[in-house]
Amino acid sequence: MKIFFKITLFLILTIILLSSGINGHDIYSLGPDNSLLGIRDDTTNLKRFIGVESFKLTILPPSSGVQFYKDGIVFLSLSKYEKEMSPAQISFGTAEAYYAAVTDSVLGKHTIFSPFSSFSYPCEAMTFSKDFNTIYFTKIPKKEKKEKIFIAKVSANSKNQMELVPEIAPLDFCTGNYNYSHPTLSSDEKMLVFASDREGSIGGMDLFVSRFEGGKWSVPENLGKQINTFRNEFFPFLDKDNNLYFSSDGLPGDGGYDIFTSKFNGSGWDKPINLTDRINSKDDDIAFTINKTDGKTAFFTRRQKSVKGDMQLYMVTLRQEVADLKIHSLSYVFNGMPVPVKSLLVASREDQPSEKDSINTKPLVEVIKKEESKVPENAAGLKKKPDKVTISKTEPAVKQAEAKVMTEKPSITAPSEQKNVVIYRIQFLTSNNHKNQKEIILNGKSYNPYEYFYLGAYRYTIGEFTTLLPAVELQKICRQSGYPQAFIVAFKNNARSLDPKLFK
Amino acid sequence: MDLKSKKKVIGKVLLIFIFISPFYITNAQQTPLSPISYWVFTPYIYNPAIVGSKDFLSIGVNAAFQGNSNTQLLSGNTRISKTKSGYFSSPDIVEFKNTGIGGSIFRDINGISNNIGISASFSYQIPLTTRKLSFLSFGISLKGVYNTLDNDSVGPAHSFKKTFYPDFDIGIYFYGTSFFAGLSSTNILGNPWKSDTLEIFKIPVSRQYFFTAGFKILLSKPINLVLEPSVLIVASDSTIRKISDNINPVIRLYLEDFCIGTCFSSGGKISFFTQYRYPKFFVGAYYELAKKTAYFKNTPLIEFTLGINIQPDKSRFSNHSHW
Numbered sequence: 158m159k160i161f162f163k164i165t166l167f168l169i170l171t172i173i174l175l176s177s178g179i180n181g182h183d184i185y186s187l188g189p190d191n192s193l194l195g196i197r198d199d200t201t202n203l204k205r206f207i208g209v210e211s212f213k214l215t216i217l218p219p220s221s222g223v224q225f226y227k228d229g230i231v232f233l234s235l236s237k238y239e240k241e242m243s244p245a246q247i248s249f250g251t252a253e254a255y256y257a258a259v260t261d262s263v264l265g266k267h268t269i270f271s272p273f274s275s276f277s278y279p280c281e282a283m284t285f286s287k288d289f290n291t292i293y294f295t296k297i298p299k300k301e302k303k304e305k306i307f308i309a310k311v312s313a314n315s316k317n318q319m320e321l322v323p324e325i326a327p328l329d330f331c332t333g334n335y336n337y338s339h340p341t342l343s344s345d346e347k348m349l350v351f352a353s354d355r356e357g358s359i360g361g362m363d364l365f366v367s368r369f370e371g372g373k374w375s376v377p378e379n380l381g382k383q384i385n386t387f388r389n390e391f392f393p394f395l396d397k398d399n400n401l402y403f404s405s406d407g408l409p410g411d412g413g414y415d416i417f418t419s420k421f422n423g424s425g426w427d428k429p430i431n432l433t434d435r436i437n438s439k440d441d442d443i444a445f446t447i448n449k450t451d452g453k454t455a456f457f458t459r460r461q462k463s464v465k466g467d468m469q470l471y472m473v474t475l476r477q478e479v480a481d482l483k484i485h486s487l488s489y490v491f492n493g494m495p496v497p498v499k500s501l502l503v504a505s506r507e508d509q510p511s512e513k514d515s516i517n518t519k520p521l522v523e524v525i526k527k528e529e530s531k532v533p534e535n536a537a538g539l540k541k542k543p544d545k546v547t548i549s550k551t552e553p554a555v556k557q558a559e560a561k562v563m564t565e566k567p568s569i570t571a572p573s574e575q576k577n578v579v580i581y582r583i584q585f586l587t588s589n590n591h592k593n594q595k596e597i598i599l600n601g602k603s604y605n606p607y608e609y610f611y612l613g614a615y616r617y618t619i620g621e622f623t624t625l626l627p628a629v630e631l632q633k634i635c636r637q638s639g640y641p642q643a644f645i646v647a648f649k650n651n652a653r654s655l656d657p658k659l660f661k
Numbered sequence: 662m663d664l665k666s667k668k669k670v671i672g673k674v675l676l677i678f679i680f681i682s683p684f685y686i687t688n689a690q691q692t693p694l695s696p697i698s699y700w701v702f703t704p705y706i707y708n709p710a711i712v713g714s715k716d717f718l719s720i721g722v723n724a725a726f727q728g729n730s731n732t733q734l735l736s737g738n739t740r741i742s743k744t745k746s747g748y749f750s751s752p753d754i755v756e757f758k759n760t761g762i763g764g765s766i767f768r769d770i771n772g773i774s775n776n777i778g779i780s781a782s783f784s785y786q787i788p789l790t791t792r793k794l795s796f797l798s799f800g801i802s803l804k805g806v807y808n809t810l811d812n813d814s815v816g817p818a819h820s821f822k823k824t825f826y827p828d829f830d831i832g833i834y835f836y837g838t839s840f841f842a843g844l845s846s847t848n849i850l851g852n853p854w855k856s857d858t859l860e861i862f863k864i865p866v867s868r869q870y871f872f873t874a875g876f877k878i879l880l881s882k883p884i885n886l887v888l889e890p891s892v893l894i895v896a897s898d899s900t901i902r903k904i905s906d907n908i909n910p911v912i913r914l915y916l917e918d919f920c921i922g923t924c925f926s927s928g929g930k931i932s933f934f935t936q937y938r939y940p941k942f943f944v945g946a947y948y949e950l951a952k953k954t955a956y957f958k959n960t961p962l963i964e965f966t967l968g969i970n971i972q973p974d975k976s977r978f979s980n981h982s983h984w
Contacts, residue, residue: 242879279750
């Protein structure tokens with residue numbers, strides 16, 4: 158009788174456990190930082206959050222993948238595909254970089270990436286500054302056999318057309334008879350992670366980091382034995398939260414190269430975790446990259462371990478179901494909420510020079526660093542579990558209005574009427590065309606954008622503050638909520654001011 | 662029926678047509694003719710500048726059998742390429758050079774004359790655009806021919822006459838994405854028996870001139886439907902026909918891996934040809950209906966071609982070879 162009772166109890170418990178697994182989101186639990194760390198160990202559950210589908214685009218060597226660029230991707234293709242004529246009728250052609258928008262998993266029209274000079278380097282092995290005006294890429298210099306990292310700048314040519322101008326020499330640290338490849342920039346553009354077999358490598362290709370200090374890139378540091386093994390680690394990628402993704406055939410995996418992620422902890426990277434067989438396979442899984450703008454799309458390449466090395470591109474998307482959860486990027490799925498980094502704020506000020514109206518950043522950096530240290534950690538919702546965040550740059554305003562939000566009124570209503578008044582706003586968008594953006598919603602609050610025209614472009618801001626500190630807070634919220642490029646602008650008597658004193 | 666299914670059906674029908682039709686033709690009365698299908702299927706034979714204009718190695722056989730006359734042509738051409746180890750994380754890269762090479766072996770029995778020859782061709786392509794989508798090519802073909810005459814058909818002066826003679830062809834070719842043109846001359850040295858007083862049984866070799874030009878008109882990109890009107894003008898030093906008889910307007914229609922075309926001649930002949938390309942081989946057939954005259958009966962000509970595309974696309978970009 159006791160045995161029968163025990164068996165019955167066991168069966169009941171088993172049924173309860175199994176049914177809890179069947180019930181979709183119930184199994185999901187957030188970690189202390191809203192991460193999905195529990196989920197990523199479970200492929201079945203991971204399927205509920207991300208979609209992985211093959212993408213119709215041929216990967217052409219020497220590329221092994223693609224890279225996100227503006228609103229699309231950049232990739233290598235044969236030049237004959239750019240013509241209106243059927244490619245089957247064109248004999249020649251050469252490998253060339255193209256970019257195309259990606260809409261609903263469909264690749265748009267191919268546009269030449271570098272119209273005035275040929276650019277045919279591995280596309281996954283390059284990284285862009287936030288303004289897309291600086292490109293770090295990998296190439297094998299003439300008369301050399303080892304690949305090095307170069308910089309190219311976008312500048313206007315004599316006909317005022319935008320042209321890609323590569324530097325003649327590689328980065329300073331690319332010394333010796335070693336490979337330096339796959340650069341990836343941190344969101345503050347202060348760290349460059351890359352793969353190399355340089356001196357100090359544990360074995361094969363290792364991941365290194367170089368920091369931008371004193372106007373130049375520092376001597377690279379090995380990321381350590383936690384990440385690097387005696388085999389190869391390469392294809393590093395840093396998402397907007399500086400979480401690291403890379404491929405390794407030395408860390409435990411499903412076979413060949415697997416993709417791993419390592420969470421950024423503010424100063425370095427945690428122990429890497431395999432992205433599970435939802436992403437990885439027995440073949441080589443390489444060149445993982447996430448769209449830094451929306452964080453909802455990623456690509457990676459699966460390479461057959463055959464002699465020919467056929468490659469298939471895969472697209473990873475955030476599933477619609479996650480809209481019900483507090484997840485709005487693939488980074489969250491894989492690594493949870495970002496860890497606040499003060500240095501990120503510091504550096505991101507330096508993307509402002511793209512507007513050529515840049516102020517002297519050094520004192521500003523110091524000021525903001527100082528101000529930032531005063532900001533309570535929960536003020537920006539970093540440690541606090543955030544409320545539902547609904548951000549959409551494309552959804553119609555009507556849809557946004559459906560969210561239960563509280564509209565924040567500007568703290569100052571008529572700045573223009575006051576004299577010698579300094580107003581700080583958070584600029585989150587710059588456009589050559591007028592945008593009919595009625596409101597944006599951050600952390601459940603609605604903000605009415607303020608538009609001003611400056612240096613030939615429409616610029617959109619939110620918030621109005623008479624002191625810098627609350628502006629810093631709002632800037633931080635913007636950056637965590639899908640506007641990584643947001644920064645503070647100052648207005649004096651309702652006119653944009655670049656006076657460095659205003660930021661002290 | 663969706664487009665894919667339709668194309669499959671069309672492919673099967675054309676393939677059956679290509680293989681079955683020769684058996685009908687061989688029952689017809691035949692007249693000796695030299696093979697001309699290489700004008701369509703392997704044009705680099707008459708213009709060495711075309712050698713290596715594709716990104717793959719192609720080997721083809723053209724054959725014509727008509728009674729006691731028959732011709733076989735084995736030819737191949739490729740663009741020179743070099744495999745580079747390239748980037749650490751990337752598969753090897755195929756780097757194409759601007760040089761093409763080709764060659765052929767042929768046997769041509771034409772009535773009393775029997776030619777066996779071998780040729781080697783070279784071309785150099787000069788890209789005209791940064792992205793190498795058009796080029797100007799120069800080519801030369803060196804060849805040696807061994808000729809024998811049937812002693813039953815010739816007089817005692819030429820009985821058992823055996824001749825080996827060298828010769829060469831030259832050509833120039835412009836290739837664009839929607840326009841092409843080429844000019845070439847074959848058998849530059851002409852007939853080796855020039856000094857012979859008895860010219861009744863000359864070796865049937867004379868200097869020939871070829872001019873071709875045409876357009877490619879894209880009708881539908883999704884199904885790669887392309888119309889190609891062109892003209893082929895053939896003349897020789899021994900041409901006795903009217904100039905207009907040498908002009909051959911040609912129309913081709915490409916649909917994915919199929920090609921069908923026709924060649925008109927003011928001489929009254931009309932020809933049809935079909936070709937199908939698999940990723941690694943191709944087949945084709947050429948039919949010609951001759952004008953019914955007092956000298957020639959209404960007899961059709963059939964030639965067919967079979968070829969292999971080795972390494973269809975060295976760039977690894979596509980499994981399908983291009984035209």
